Every structure is written in C-alpha cells, then in structure tokens.
Amino acid sequence: MIGSPRSGAIILSAPSVISVIDDDPSVRLATNNLLTSRGYAVSIFGSAREFLQSAELKTTSCVIADVQMSAMSGVDLLVHIRGLGHHTPFIFVTAFPDDAAVRERALKAGAICFLAKPFSTPALIHCLETALSGSGVATK
C-alpha cells in the first residue's frame, strides 16, 4: 500500500477547483477520477481554448495541463494566462519527458512541476499540495 488513508483523504475547506486540461480523453477522465476520489473538486477541458472561454479561468486554484496539445500548447497557455495577469499555479504533464527545451521553457514560465507520463500518484498529489499551499500568496 502506497498512500496511507490519512494523506489520501484531504478535503480542503476552501472551495478550490482543480482544472485538468488534456486533449487525450482517457487521460483526462482518469485524472479527474483520481482527484475526485481524493476529495478534490475538478473541472476538465479538452483544449486550452475551452479552458480560456470557461468561468474557471478566474476561479481555479490550480491547473494541471498536458504540454503537447494541438492548436495551443500547455506552455503557451501558461504564458498567455500570466499575460492576462492571473497567477494560477500550473502543473505540467507530458508524454515526451525527454524534451529538455520544453521542460526548461515550462519551468521558466513559472510551472510548479513538470511530470512525465505515466506519472505516479504521490508525485502528482505532492505537486498539487505545493501548488495549493502557495496559492494564498499567488492570488494577491
């Protein structure tokens, strides 16, 4: 057994919503399923554009995005959102972890984590906790 029940069932008192953006439907559903089972509130989007047009753009506490998406990549989305003045923390997942240039660009743009698919659940939860604990500072 990896995750102890104690660390697995954190219910946050604040209404924080995690936004998952991935153009692969099964990865999107699976991430949603995982986070929902751990007690998080989750919204899912199939593209960066879909997210940008949603109400969650302003209210989300953390974004988990795929890097390689057609039309607008995850890193471009992050740069765009920072340009709009939002400081939402970003976690990236990618199935091409060996691309050092993309990784560097993502971290430089302010991503909290850069995870390789398939990612381990503890690693994702750790990133998420880091993101949510710092969000009080980030929203100022």
Added chain:
Amino acid sequence: MMPGQIAKFGNSAAQLLLGGLAALRSFGNGEKDRPAVGDDSRQDILDLRDAVKQWREVFEHNPVMYFMVDRAGTVLNVNTFGAAQLGYTAAELIGQSVLNVFFEEDHDFVRRCVALSLETLHQSHTWEIRKFRKDGSVLWVRENAKAMLRGDGTPIVLVACENITQRKEAEDALRQSEAYLAQAQELSRTGSFGLNIATGAIVWSRETFRIFQCDLAVKPTLDFVVQRIHPEDRAAVSKTLDRAARRAADFDHEYRLLMPDGSVKYLHSVARAVRHGSGLIEFVGAVTDVTVAKEAEQRLRRSEAYLAEAQRLSHTSSWAWDVRRQEFAYRSAELYRLFGFDPGPIEVPARAFQQRILPEDFQRIVEVERRAVRRKEPFEVDFCIARPDGSIRRVHTEGHPIVNSDGEVMEIIGTHVDVTEQIAAKEALQRAFDELKTSEQRFRDYAETASDWFWETGSDHRITQISEHADTASATPTGLIGLSRWDIPPDVELEPGKWEQHRATLDAHLPFRDLVYRGRDRNGSPIYVRTSGKPLHDADGHFLGYRGVSSDVTAAIRAEQAEEALRKAQAELAHVTRITTLGELTASIAHEINQPLAAVISNADACISWLGRDPANLDAARRSVEWIVEDANRASEVIRRIRALAKKTEIEMVALDINQVVREVIAFVRRELATNAVSVRMELSSGLPKICGDRIQLQQVLINLVVNGIEAMQANVDRPRELAIRSSQAGEDGDRHLLLTVRDRGVGLGCDVTDHIFTPFFTTKSSGLGMGLSICRSIIEAHAGRLSALPNEGSGATFQIALPFPHKDTS
C-alpha cells in the same frame, strides 16, 4: 572571538605558584627597606635569602608566564619565561601597559577582568584570551588572576598564564572539520548514525534528521525509523538488522522510505559493527539518499533499452573512437552483433574488429580517418565485413570528429548502418525490372509466332491425332501419336497430385479446362502447355475419347513469374525501409504507450481510494476498473500496431476505412510533428466507402509523405508549418475513386525535381537511400491507384493518392 567565561579556580599548581610569587615579591621588596636585626634574625635573613634565590629561579624559569600589574594595568613585573613567550625581554614590558599585548577588541574585556579581581581581593579568577607576540603571531592563554594588597596598601593583580595555543588550534580544527563534515553530508546527501540495537539508542547527524524528515528536537527511535520505512521493505530491513546484530557483522543494504507526503526515497546504508568492552554491539554507519541517482538510473536504463531496441530494429550501431589511443571509447551492443561478436562482458579489442573488415576496405578507412582528423571534417565511407560464418555485411558509416578546446581532434563519433539487405533488395528489384522487360519482349515475340493446335485421344486416352495449323511454328510437338498425355510431360514426378486428379477426370469422362503442364517443343526446349478437352460419345452413348485444343503459354507464365519476383522484391524493400522508419519513430511510439499507461495508473489509484472510503464507493471503484480495462486494451492495441509494422507479412488486401488509416499514422508521427512544431489540419470526409488495400503498406506510404512534408518545412521561418491531410471522393459513377492529399507549405518542388522524385535512387536529401517515394508509388500502383506530386500555387507541394473503390460485384 570572546575569551572563555570567568570562573573561580580551585587548588592547582598555578595557585600555589601564585601564592609563592606574592610571597617572593613582598620579600624581595622588603629586603632593601628594612634595617638589619640581630644574629638570630641574621640567620633567619640568610635562610630567607636562600629561599628568595630559590623562588626567584622558580619564578624566572618556571614554564608559566607570571605578570604583576597595578590598578591602571601597568606591568610591574614579569618573569623571563613570560616575557620570552611574547618575544620580549622583561625590561621591554615592565612599565608598559599590559593592554599592549592584547587585541584592541579584547581591551574592554581585560579591563573588566582586572576590575573584577580588584573588587574581590584574594579571590582567584580564570579565563581564556588571546595575546599577540612581538612578531604579530597569536598566543592563546588561560589566565589565573588574584588581587592582593601590597605592604603599602595599594592593590596589585597577580596573573599566571598557561599557553593553550595548541589546544585552541586543535579545537578550531575540530570545529572546522565538523562544519566541513556537516556540509559534506548535506552536499552528498549522506547522514551518519549510531545504533545500539539492544538498547534502541540512536544517534543521528543533522543530515540524517533531514533525510528522515525528523525534527532536530525530537529524539529518534527505532519505532519512528520503522514507521518511515516503506511497508514493502520493512521485513527485509529488520531481517538485515537482526542478522547483523546476531553475528555482530557489518551490513550494507538499500531500502525505501515512504514520506508523509506520499513520496518515496531510496536510501543506501552501510554500517560497521563495533563491540564495546561491555559486550554490547553498536553500529556506526552512513546513510545516503540515492533517490536522484535511482531515478536517473531507471530513466537511463529505460532510454538505453529504447535505444538498443531502435538500433536493433534499424540495424544501426553507434561508436566513439579514441584517436590518440586508437581504441573504442564507446560502442553499442549492436556493433558487436554487426561484426559477429557476442555482446558479452568480455572486452573485444579494436584490432579484432578491424581484422574482420576486408583488407582493402580497411586501408581506405584508415586514410579516410586520417584525413578527417587532419581537416576536422565529418566523413562517410562504405565498407564490407567478413564474419566468421562466411557471410559478408555491407556497411555505410558516418563519422564526426570531436574537437577539444585546444582545437585538436580527440574523438570521432559515428554510426554504422548495416545496408546489406537494402542493397540486396535494390539489386533484386533492378534484376526483377530487367527480367520483366525481357519477359515482355519474349511474350511479344511468341504471341506473334505461336499458335494453338488441336488433338484427339482414343478411349484409352492415347493420342490419335494432332492437327497442325498452317502457321504453326516450332511449338507444336511431334512424334506424340500413341502416347498418353502423362507419358509426355517431365513434371509428372514433380506434381503427382495434379496428374492423379486429371486421370480421375478422364476416367469419369468429364470435360476439363486450362490444364497447364510442362512439355517440350519439337526442338526439345522446355515449354508450358495449356490444354482443354471434352469427351466424345457415339450415337449410342459409348465413350470414344477426347477432343481438344492446346497452346504454348510459356511466355505468359514466364511473365507471371517475373511479376511475382518483382512483387516479392518490392515487398522486401518496403519491409526494410519500414523498419528503418520505425527506428526513427521510437519517441512517438513511447508517447502512444505512455498515454494509456498514465490513465491506467491514475484509475488504479482512484479505485484504491474509492474502496478505502468509509463507506466504500463500489460504483466508482467498478467504473475505475472498467476504464482500466479500456485503457489497457488501448495500450495493447498500440503495441499490436507497432508489431504489425515491424513484422514481415504477406500483403493482405482487406476492406479499409482510409480515415482510420490516416489517424493511426498521425499517432505514429506525433513526436516528429511536435518536435518540428508542425500542426496538422485534417479534413476527412465522413461516409466514404471502404477501399481495398493492405493496411501496413498504405500506412507506410502515408508516414513517408507526412515525414517528407515535415522535412520540407524545416526551414520555414515566415510561413506557418502546417500540413493538411484531406480525404474525399471524386469521379463519375463507374469511375468513382478516393482522393487522399497531403499538402505541405515547405520549400516546394522545382520543375526539374518533379520529374524525378518517383525514380528509384533519386534523392535531394543528404541522408537516406532515396527509395522512399519510388516505393510509395509502387505500393499505390500495386493497389491499382496513382500517386502524383504537384507544386502548390503559393508555397509547398501536394502529394495526391488516387485509389479505386472496389466494384460491388467483386467477391
């Protein structure tokens, strides 16, 4: 640095000497002042003088520094040893302020010490402080001081000092080395520990606390350590410790920690058993956080496995050559295989590799290498390897010299590609082309000269008549009258089944059509004969024999065989180039497998969470498992597709949805698209009828066209890198066909190039065999379709595949 704290000191040699010094001083001073006394007193005085002399010796040369200072800090007296320790003579110090030998920043402290001594007469005080010598060097001393009143009632302070410089330096060195150690532990992620298993006592260094994420203020316990250890590793760790404790033996093991945040750490721990006098065993050891190395190792192992697999699939080996040592600095496992060595643990010297290169080739390689080193230029060279099993491999090599900071070539790195199969396939294709051409010619020749002939057989199946046509040339056999058909052909032994069946047909008096057999013409040359016959009956229905027609079909059969050989050669070449392409697509393949794997892992963890809820959410858990099954099926489908591409299979013509084929291809090249920042616009018409084709070969054509398109746009700066793939229907009823176009916005096609791009061995690229587009065209033509290339009006080129839809009556 501040001196040590002031404290009262107890009985010591220094105190005794200090007392003696005080007595001496008061006596020495009094001697001159007092008048002479009586005899008894004189003797006393003589005794006293002796004592004074002795004490003075002690005072001057005792290896303790003595100072006597007044209230203002002026040195009233100092012993020779004391002055010498500071590099002065006594005369140089007496009358000067004692502060002169102290550091400026310590002056206040010295003043406070003197004041304290004066306030507490007859009480001893001690402290540690620095002084500097006449030559500037530092002297650390421990000072004992006591104030007392002189005969005239004025107070003085007596100070005795021991030199503790060595001890201080040792302490400093110790402190520094402890600081270094702590820093080294932090940097190397290594902590140290002491462990007494019998008592459970644990001592940790700061870094060990950090590794175990334990508060420095908390005393670590065995229970705490066990709780931290990953549940799967607890049994192994306790087994190791038990054994070590039982045998009082050193141990060395690796285990994992499960941290409160759910992350996993990998630790490597070594310890030595130390037996104390009491018989208790204590372990002293070090523990290193090797998580980063472990993860790197896993990643490395995985990427090495991918590389090895890619090298194996694409027959490519890589190497690095140390120019100075004339020896390999690195060589991949595939290189061993290429040269016919076992990639085992035994080092094979470079010489052994060189001996397997054909001697004249080796001479050439040596010259090419020398020139490359001299000119610092990359090179290409082709050569042959003779393996011990007698086989010859043909190799294409590319090498790049690596120049160091001094501008010298130290190493050459490069690749060997085994091109034996490609070249053999090329040659077979060329031969098949040639053969087809001569076959066609021969067929034409025969068609002009050959003709049919008629025959009759009797009721015993023996030939009774052969009617020669007026134009009949040499083909019609002669001298066959009276023979049965199976007496003539030389292939009765080769195909006994065919003849048995034929005789059964004849015995049943049934008609037969298109029996093909091998015979000889009237010149004795082998020919293929096709014959058909029907039974003859008289008016009463009695069987009389057969009557029929034969023709020489040698030319047609030969042409068919040549075509078959050509088809085989093309399939072979297509397979070889497909494998090469596959080697280049490993990253995309990894991506395709990683996506469903990520979903499987997330859903599995979600399932555990749903089950762990109170009450368990069984519906959500079941749904999670259903998704796991779907995702795992998807992963296995991806692997099936890759294996299908890599496999050498017979061409399999089946009904295909072309849009599905396109989508699978895009999945294969996703990595190439992402790396080159190329976006794909797909305009796939829905409701297209299925086409008839070989999935693998059509995928190969599309991969080729897409990769070509990506490469054509590599230089795009001001133009968007966009690839448009479009499927549609065209043509009138009866001539309906599928159109599939791949349109890039790259450099485009020059008019001189358009004519040649489909010719075998033509290429504009510096690498590659130049077979890509010619294979593509032959594959499409084998599908009764057409592949053409057109320059776009703006920029780039469009490749168009036209494929017929199968006729409805085709079974």
